[in-house]
Amino acid sequence: MGTKTAAILLTACLLLSACTANKPESAASDTSTSTKEQKTVSSETSYRNQTNRDDHNSAGKATVQLNKPVVDSSKTGESATVSATDKTYHLDKAYNVVPNQKGAEKKVILLTFDDGPKEASMINKIIDTLDKHKAKAIFFVNGYRVKEHPELLKLIHDRRQPIGNHSWDHIVLKNKSEAEVKKQIETVQKIVKDTTGQAPVFFRPPHGAGGDVGRKVAKENGLLYMTWSVGSLDWTMKKNQPNKTDAILKNVTEQLHPGSNILMHELPWTAEALDDLLTRLEQKGYQFVDPQYIELPAN
Template sequence: MKKVGKATTLLLLAAFLLSACSNNVGNSGNTAAGNATQTPASAQPASAPAQADPPAGESPAAQATPATTAEAAVTPTDQPTGAAASEEVPLLYHMNKNYDIIPNDAATNKKIVLLTFDDGPKDAELINPLMDTLDKHKAKAIFFVNGYRVKEHPELLELIHNRGGIIGNHSWDHIVLKDKSEAEVKKQIEDVQNIVKEVTGETPVFFRPPHGAGGDVGKKIAAVNGLLYMTWSVGSLDWEMKEKDTDKTEKLITNVTSQLHSGSNILMHELPWTVEALDTLLTTLEGKGYSFVDPRSIELKMR
């Protein structure tokens, strides 16, 4: 019985050893096969960079990639909005005593003209095609408005402003200011400043007196309000034309080109024939080598 028990024990021990060896061989093969199917990070396509697994005990959501970190650092208050996000226009020009626009530096283009329109806002059917033409020629213009017109149709002022027009002050009632009292001139100018601010959120920085007659008191009140006082140096004479006149476009172009010079400050109005002639006029000016100055690039002081 003792011999039988010993033999049995030896057989069981041998079987145990054989089983253990078989398991080790299988595990070794599985590890090698697993390694053979993984692609090294350096061999992955550049469009799909390898990402490291999160450390033990930390979920993938807690891991921020560099891009996510950068985005999280920019809060909405860090993003430029409104005026801060708009294009900044350098001050390249100034106005001289003849009301011409002069470059501050000899290297700056001097063959430019300033486009201006007085006595509005009047009619959306005039404003929209006028703005379409300006947009076509990549041109900006000053729209000198009267307060009483703005009060009647604030939506028209909004239209000009929203379409990129620069709003100027042309007094409240379009009266001759040079013979009025300082108090009346002050009211005529400042009431326009206030209503334009109410409608557009911006205060005008350019002032043109009606009929070009502001006098010393007009210049004084304009300066107090931070306004650049101007009349014009080239008149289109569109205000002298009548609906029944023929060849109004040709007359307007002749009136402008006969006085044309570098820095011309061109006076026009929101009139049907002016709007009709504008595309041809601007094309003619471009053909003569002129471009259109952005009013925002003009210093608010005369030299």
């Protein structure tokens, strides 16, 4: 009996061992795969969460940079409303742009274009370049030109560039009567508002000669009176004159200083030189003031 019992036990052990050895690997494999997938999902979730945090932080940083009050890159020109307490700059007696408080960027430039609006292609070329450099410029317009081509004024406005008053007929105002000066300034205020929905807040007298009466009438209309502190001299150049773009670069850079209020015109050679000019100014460490941050006279 003992021998038979031992034999039976041995046979049972052998059968049990065989069953264990032939057990399918699928369960172990599934467990391993499940563990790997959990690790992968966990890793991807962690990556997405980190990416989302990084995107959020980056967006926050970008917003801070875009909302800097010196250079306009996210604001929309005239359509953006800036309170009096947010005005960062003012013009001094020499018409330079000066910070209102410590800490504001001093190495800034105000860009301006006179005597328009003239041609759609030239306006678009100038504004394309301004947009490329995230810059704004005041376009000082004449009333008689606006009357002839109101669509050009609307083009400037629709492309989010500020519009200034440059008198109706581009005449010297300093020797004119107060009634004539009022007519020259106020008719431009009206036609610009009728065309765009907004009246100008900047005034530049033709030839830089407005006189005391011009200053008085400008102030009565809530206009900031200005001439310029750096002249490109583009208006002195002739169509067939060689190297005009180089001359513009030279004229501006030789006079350049912090707060420069640069006078340019809607002229083909100025439009051609503008990209190189703005690039050079940026390389010198200058930024472009958004005109909406310049302090206006009290009404």
